[in-house]
Amino acid sequence: MLVNLQLKLSIKRRIRALRLLQQKYGIDAATLIGTILRVWCNHSFSALPAPSMPYSPSIATEPKLLEFVILLNEIGFLNATYWLSSTYAILADDSYRKKMAMFFTPVSLTEGLLTDLADQGTDFGSQSFMDPACGGAAFLAPIALRMRAALLERGFTPREILGHIEEHLHGTDLDSTLCELSKHFLCMALYNEIQSTNFAPKFNVYQANSLSSLKSRLGKIDVVVCNPPFRKMTAEELSPLRSDYSEVIDAQPNLYCLFIALCTRLLREGGRAALVTPTSFLSGQYFSKLRKFLINNTTIEHIGMVSDRQGVFMDVEQETALTILRRRIEKNPAHSHANVSVVSATGKYSSVGDCVLPNHGLTWPIPRSIEDVTLVKKLSASKFRLADYGFKVRIGAYVWNRDKRPKFESLEEAKLANADSVAPLLWSRDISSRGVVKIEKNPTWNVEHRFVDIGLKNSSSVIKSPCVLLQRVTSNDQPRRLVAAIVSQDIFDTYGGFVGENHVVILEQVVEQPEFTPTNLVELLSTYTVDRYFRCISGATNVSVFELNQLALPDPAILREALLNGKDWDEAVVLAYQLI
Known part of the structure; x- marks a missing residue:
């Protein structure tokens, strides 16, 4: 950690104690910090003029405040200025801190x-x-x-x-x-x-x-x-x-x-x-x-x-x-x-x-x-992209906290409500690496809504083509940035299609018989080399359409030949990128 973990935890405990002082005396963050600063200066920088900040004599002798000042003296001047500034930000009103982005x-x-x-x-x-x-x-x-x-x-x-x-x-x-x-x-x-x-x-x-x-x-x-x-x-x-x-x-x-x-x-x-x-x-x-x-x-x-x-x-x-x-x-x-x-x-x-x-x-x-x-x-020299493999990138159309259309926990519930344009909802949590997304009767996690009445029989929100789903929010701390799975054919056979939630990225098949199927694409995106390159072109936690459309992919012809020659996906991708 950038700051010693033990020290950080110790300071956070002291800041919580300062918050209790703040509440006890009914003072604002500026007055509390101004008082700490004056006590600190009186102790260690006595030749300086008094700080031109609010000061409360009634809390200047509080033991918790004095303990904080002692700690500031112990951790070195620059570290002390960092922690006193951070304490002001933490003790300020939450909405004000967010507005001012005080980090x-x-x-x-x-x-x-x-x-x-x-x-x-x-x-x-x-x-x-x-x-x-x-x-x-x-x-x-x-x-x-x-x-x-x-x-x-x-x-x-x-x-x-x-x-x-x-x-x-x-x-x-x-x-x-x-x-x-x-x-x-x-x-x-x-x-x-x-x-x-x-x-x-x-x-x-x-x-x-x-x-x-x-x-x-x-x-x-x-x-x-x-x-x-x-x-x-x-x-x-x-x-x-x-x-x-x-x-x-x-x-x-x-x-x-x-x-x-x-x-x-x-x-x-x-x-x-x-x-x-x-x-x-x-x-x-x-x-x-x-x-x-x-x-x-x-x-x-x-x-x-x-x-x-x-x-x-x-x-x-x-x-x-x-x-x-x-x-x-x-x-x-x-x-x-x-x-x-x-x-x-x-x-x-x-x-x-x-x-x-x-x-x-x-x-x-x-x-x-x-x-x-x-x-x-x-890889930056490669001219091949997802479009060359026959897939188009889009984001799930359903935004759970904004969409006012009727939602249902089950298809039976939807039928009882006489909803006639019902489609299943697929969520980011349905996606597991190299998996198959299905509609489970007893999912392992609590699904708030599984079906939505889309209102229109031919809504463009409904995905009816074979596709690959990606989790839209991942981070470099995870083993994979590109967490991909295919959508089960049962979903298309039973419901005619699905609607993706807003945290789902959809790679929709747009050619009738692509050289590489959705299952193949999942294998490709799950290789170490492709995942590693995506980390190098992504500076945020969102797996965005913008970045995915720029994801350099290997030459499909060389990749196919390598796979036919018995190479596994990771080996074939390295060969197709001409990394060897």
């Missing part, structure tokens, strides 16, 4: 990404830095420490160090409490210089909506570092931003998509951005315009794929990418090259190799391991 970057990832920046040529002693979603100074504080170290090597005095950092380090955030926390964390990071000079710096950290208020800074920053908030945007908040971000907006975008565009635009030519984001921008359909934007405006120097999706962010599982971009003015290259690494739980980078990122909006095939490099290069 902070652990120290191991922060340090790894800043070291990556240094390896790419960033000079912490001369360049300007900005974080437009600075949160609890997860980047600002360690950058300040690196700036101080670089300036000390160059002989700067303590007063000169403070002046330089005042001028060259900037941050904005939508939450005023986090801005105040960030400013005070910077003072704590530079405590020795402040104590020796008796000078109180005024750091450039302020509350702002970065997406709309930083136009005067565009094209002027040397280095932008950011862990942008990630969640779907509402139509209301997107409306005033649409014209400024039209280059990257597609459908209902994620907030972090616009932040990536902002970070790029803030950079001067040759400037670098270091980003901590979900991996979905590497492959998602609605990030196609963003991928084109990045290829046209940046050189993507490095992508680090975090190997552990658990424990990166508090209380959320998220596959994470660490990306270094360099601003470039010339446009329209055919493709870009990026070095790829796998990043361990401790923030250690292990280089995987170079990969090609095409400039056409489709997915970026990113190796997840050294073994994937050759596989990605070979």
Whole structure:
């Protein structure tokens, strides 16, 4: 885990105790955190001015609060800032935390990404830095420490160090409490210089909506570092931003998509951005315009794929990418090259190799391991897709929490209700790897509804052709990303077809006699090589139509010949991809 599990559990217990204090005294999260910060500073940073945050003397001597402060002193300064910021997010109102998407970057990832920046040529002693979603100074504080170290090597005095950092380090955030926390964390990071000079710096950290208020800074920053908030945007908040971000907006975008565009635009030519984001921008359909934007405006120097999706962010599982971009003015290259690494739980980078990122909006095939490099290069050259095998991809049409049509637990119940356009419902849980989906009278799991009255005899929602079903939601933690099964012929013979639930992907046979049957397709999709390649083109938990239509498949003629020669499916696929 990125944070020692025992320590993490200990801190979570203390946070629960703080929540009880919060409820006991009826105070908000900002006041509780402000009180913790002042007690911490009184104990360990006594020469600093008092934090400009709400403070409650009545809880400052509570034993549970003092225990938390003692723990902050024991775990190291940067880890302590991370946990105090995270505590504020946890103790804030749930709806507010969700709206603000307050999830902070652990120290191991922060340090790894800043070291990556240094390896790419960033000079912490001369360049300007900005974080437009600075949160609890997860980047600002360690950058300040690196700036101080670089300036000390160059002989700067303590007063000169403070002046330089005042001028060259900037941050904005939508939450005023986090801005105040960030400013005070910077003072704590530079405590020795402040104590020796008796000078109180005024750091450039302020509350702002970065997406709309930083136009005067565009094209002027040397280095932008950011862990942008990630969640779907509402139509209301997107409306005033649409014209400024039209280059990257597609459908209902994620907030972090616009932040990536902002970070790029803030950079001067040759400037670098270091980003901590979900991996979905590497492959998602609605990030196609963003991928084109990045290829046209940046050189993507490095992508680090975090190997552990658990424990990166508090209380959320998220596959994470660490990306270094360099601003470039010339446009329209055919493709870009990026070095790829796998990043361990401790923030250690292990280089995987170079990969090609095409400039056409489709997915970026990113190796997840050294073994994937050759596989990605070979398979990306294949021209064969599911359509060449005679199958079309679609998603189940039934959305259980929205569909108002009558549902039934059994066919008998439907008949009693005089429903005359009844079709069976197939769910994601019906699908097991290499299995056969059937309508069972006594299923092993509780089926809420098994039949639906579709209303129209010839509804396009009803699948009447032989097909393969895939689970729509899987993750890289599972043995297979492509969990596939065929639909029993009994379903077509008995009911004439079926309706898929929204979490079912349907590969529908669209030619009368395909060279490879649905059973064959299940075997193909279940091979190690195909599953491995899909992991390299999928950056999200959804198995999407967009990605499946880009899934490179082997030459059908070579595959058939290999199978006829007695090779098993895994061997035949390797031969057909010409991996040997």
